[in-house]
């Protein structure tokens with residue numbers, strides 16, 4: 001009996017007026033006084049049915065009674081029971097019962113499609129992740145792309161690939177790579193010497209195509225980014241041009257100049273004595 005519909009089909013004034021033959025429906029006093037009948041119609045444990053909190057006029061002789069719901073986990077929800085009667089009769093009957101959310105009801109968050117929920121790294125071993133036919137990152141392989149390297153790759157394989165990266169797809173991945181852990185702002189890059197950039201490193205293998213201007217692959221087995229795409233201005237301490245000063249410092253004894261004393265030395269004039 002518990003209806004889980006969260007969008008209550010409330011009747012707009014226009015609908016209500018239409019059912020009333022073009023005039024606003026008035027609260028039917030006989031239906032409005034049938035709250036006990038409405039309460040009995042709720043197929044739930046009586047301890048889960050709270051106070052009567054109001055009535056709503058849905059149309060001529062059509063009234064909805066609302067009761068607080070005391071079910072655990074249903075804070076702010078209401079039992080709603082719609083009752084009616086035929087004209088010139090005092091016999092009230094129940095049309096429907098439902099459980100509807102109130103203004104402060106606890107409700108499930110909005111549904112998010114799986115393709116919007118998916119995050120990098122969610123794909124596990126054995127999982128399949130189909131790419132939709134209208135994925136903006138890809139374009140049909142029979143169309144000429146604006147990247148010569150993509151064209152070469154296409155025809156080198158003979159029949160070519162069904163789809164290749166579009167300009168939008170390349171721009172998106174370039175921005176993602178550049179902003180990630182292999183770009184210039186990665187912690188290892190910021191901590192390395194300023195000249196130790198990948199673009200000046202012997203282990204840097206530039207990519208093909210237009211991405212070559214900004215990205216390459218690190219081929220240094222000792223670098224944390226070995227085998228990964230790095231930006232040309234990324235860097236690390238394993239850069240091939242990093243030079244460590246290998247000279248061993250030698251302790252020198254301090255040289256002391258004492259020029260405050262003048263030492264007088266007597267020199268014999270031997271040339272005069274010898275008559276030269």
Ligand code: SF4
Pocket residue numbers: 196197198199201202203204217218219220223225226230234235236237238239240
């Ligand atoms: S060793 Fe370091 S500087 Fe050289 S390419 Fe790899 S990540 Fe870049």
